[in-house]
Every structure is written in structure tokens, then in C-alpha cells.
Amino acid sequence: MNTLKLSNGVEIPHIGCGTYPIFGDQLTQTIKNAYHCGYRLIDTADNYYNEEDLGNSLEELYSEIGNIRKELFLVTKISDELYRQDDITPGMNRGIYFWKNSPYMQSSSACHDIVCKKVEDSLKYLKTDYIDLLLMHRPYPDFFEEIWYEMEQLYKKGKVRAIGLCNSYERHLDKLIKSGSIVPMVNQIETSPLNTKESLISYYESKNVRTMVYSPLQSLKNIEEKKYQDYLDSLAFKYDKNKGQIILRYHIQRGLIPIPKSINPKRLALNISVFDFSLTPNEISTLSGFNKNKQYLPESKGCPGF
Numbered sequence: 462m463n464t465l466k467l468s469n470g471v472e473i474p475h476i477g478c479g480t481y482p483i484f485g486d487q488l489t490q491t492i493k494n495a496y497h498c499g500y501r502l503i504d505t506a507d508n509y510y511n512e513e514d515l516g517n518s519l520e521e522l523y524s525e526i527g528n529i530r531k532e533l534f535l536v537t538k539i540s541d542e543l544y545r546q547d548d549i550t551p552g553m554n555r556g557i558y559f560w561k562n563s564p565y566m567q568s569s570s571a572c573h574d575i576v577c578k579k580v581e582d583s584l585k586y587l588k589t590d591y592i593d594l595l596l597m598h599r600p601y602p603d604f605f606e607e608i609w610y611e612m613e614q615l616y617k618k619g620k621v622r623a624i625g626l627c628n629s630y631e632r633h634l635d636k637l638i639k640s641g642s643i644v645p646m647v648n649q650i651e652t653s654p655l656n657t658k659e660s661l662i663s664y665y666e667s668k669n670v671r672t673m674v675y676s677p678l679q680s681l682k683n684i685e686e687k688k689y690q691d692y693l694d695s696l697a698f699k700y701d702k703n704k705g706q707i708i709l710r711y712h713i714q715r716g717l718i719p720i721p722k723s724i725n726p727k728r729l730a731l732n733i734s735v736f737d738f739s740l741t742p743n744e745i746s747t748l749s750g751f752n753k754n755k756q757y758l759p760e761s762k763g764c765p766g767f
């Protein structure tokens with residue numbers, strides 16, 4: 462498996478396996494297939510509600526091939542949503558942690574208690590005693606620095622091997638560089654040839670923060686961008702690959718870590734077969750030239766102007 466180094470020296474696989482929305486037996490089959498075709502990084506989150514299924518899937522994998530936990534790189538996230546359906550207090554909506562007015566956030570230890578509980582739950586569900594990378598799912602404005610502080614403590618205690626952000630901009634990183642004691646190691650964002658985010662990625666790179674790419678294949682579905690699709694077709698023909706592989710290779714050559722999701726065993730295998738060819742610098746820049754700042758998923762949705 463090709464790996465990169467994080468700023469703290471931890472090695473991270475250069476590609477990973479997304480798991481949302483995959484549950485139950487389908488997740489078990491996907492995890493087994495993913496492992497056998499070479500994936501070692503698995504991405505989940507507390508609010509995907511599949512950590513327990515993922516833990517069960519891993520247990521089944523270990524029972525077949527031995528406990529290979531150390532070979533794996535498990536990524537999970539801290540979200541503002543209530544963790545479990547059965548946690549929901551009658552009359553309350555989901556999505557209420559980490560907001561000043563949330564009734565759950567009124568005590569001075571609320572942030573500490575919630576972050577610790579979420580991570581303890583993740584460890585239990587994933588059947589492990591450490592997480593490789595813990596991410597804050599969004600830069601929650603009311604408690605951004607407090608959540609980060611708690612993540613730092615978990616890192617210092619060795620419960621997590623690396624910590625980072627998702628959906629964050631320059632200002633979020635600047636804030637933590639000023640107020641925190643650890644600079645995030647990763648920022649997980651959406652980017653594609655139609656949304657290159659060059660200055661954001663370079664800024665994070667300049668602070669030694671790796672960029673992980675979620676929804677790395679979404680631009681494949683944008684059939685209105687005919688010239689883009691035709692160009693992908695021409696590269697796919699030239700390299701005897703499919704268009705998804707061309708896009709994943711583009712991310713990899715930009716030094717990013719894509720985490721494509723597929724429940725289809727063939728696509729899963731093809732998506733990781735992207736280390737045996739290289740796009741030319743000219744092809745990379747032609748792909749980037751299709752940039753239109755096209756964002757597929759809302760990000761920092763709850764954090765306007767922060």
C-alpha cells in the first residue's frame with residue numbers, strides 16, 4: 462500500500478474506502494472485499510450510524526484472516542448530532558450538540574463529556590483501543606476551540622494517533638494555530654477537477670496539513686460538463702483505465718488522499734488500481750482547467766461566516 466506521512470510522522474494510506482451509506486451485511490462484504498483488494502484506510506463517522514456494523518465487519522474479517530488491526534487505518538469523526546437514535550430526548554431534534562443554546566451544552570464540562578463519550582463509543586463499536594485519525598466533522602463555531610482542545614487531550618493520551626478537521630477553511634486553521642497546542646494533521650474536504658480549491662489546499666499544505674478528499678468521484682456524474690467528460694474519456698482511452706480511475710489518479714498526483722465509496726466489488730477493485738500509471742503535468746493542469754468551483758455537498762452548513 463502506498464502511504465504518505467502526516468506531520469507527526471504517522472503513515473497514512475494514500476487512498477481509502479468510504480463507508481457511507483453502507484450498513485449490515487453489505488458493509489461486511491464491502492470491508493472484506495476492500496481489504497482483499499488492498500484498502501487499509503476505512504472512513505466512517507459517528508453520524509453515519511454504521512460504526513457498530515463496521516466493528517462487527519472487522520471482527521468477522523479478523524476471525525477469517527487473523528487480527529490485522531495494526532495494518533488498518535481507521536478514521537472516524539465527531540459530529541454535532543446526537544449519537545444514537547435512542548439518545549434523543551422526547552421533543553428534541555437531532556443536531557443539537559455543540560450549539561450555545563443546546564440544553565446539552567449548559568454545564569462547563571459539556572464539551573469534554575460529549576467528546577469523551579463519543580470517542581469511547583467509537584472505540585467500543587469499532588472494537589479497538591485506538592483510532593488512527595479522529596476528525597471534527599465540521600468547524601462548529603460555538604465550540605470549535607473547545608472541541609479541538611478535547612481532541613488534543615485524546616491525542617496526548619494516545620487514544621488517537623492523529624487529529625484533524627473536515628470542511629474547514631484557512632480561517633479555521635489559523636484559529637487553531639493561534640489558540641491550540643497541536644496543528645491539525647488532516648483536513649477532509651470535497652474537491653474535484655470541477656472544484657480544485659487550489660489556494661485552500663496549498664495553504665493547508667504550507668502548514669503541513671494533508672488534504673483528504675471525500676466524494677472524490679462526484680464529478681463523474683456531472684454529464685452537463687461535456688468537454689470535461691470527453692477529456693476524461695480521452696485519458697481513459699489513452700491509459701486503458703476508466704474515468705473514475707483517471708479522477709482518482711488526479712487526486713493522488715495532487716498529493717491528496719481520496720476515499721471513494723463503492724459497494725460494487727469490481728468498482729472497489731478498480732478504484733484502488735491507480736498506482737500503475739501517471740498523468741502528465743500537462744494533463745493534470747488541463748483537468749484543473751475545468752474548475753468551476755462546483756460544490757456537490759453543503760459544507761460548513763451550520764457555520765455561516767465563521
Ligand SMILES: NC(=O)c1ccc[n+]([C@@H]2O[C@H](COP(=O)([O-])OP(=O)(O)OC[C@H]3O[C@@H](n4cnc5c(N)ncnc54)[C@H](OP(=O)(O)O)[C@@H]3O)[C@@H](O)[C@H]2O)c1
Nearest residue numbers: 479480481504627675676677678679705721722723724725
Ligand atoms: N467529511 C465529510 O463531510 C464527508 C462528506 C461526504 C462523504 N464523506 C466520506 O467520503 C466517502 C466517499 O464519498 P461519497 O460516497 O459521497 O462519494 P464518491 O465516493 O465520490 O462516490 C460514491 C458513488 O459513486 C459510485 N462509484 C464508486 N466508484 C465508481 C466508479 N469507479 N465509477 C462510477 N461510479 C462509482 C458509488 O456507487 P456504488 O457504491 O454502487 O459503486 C456511489 O454511488 C463517503 O463514503 C464517506 O466515508 C465524508
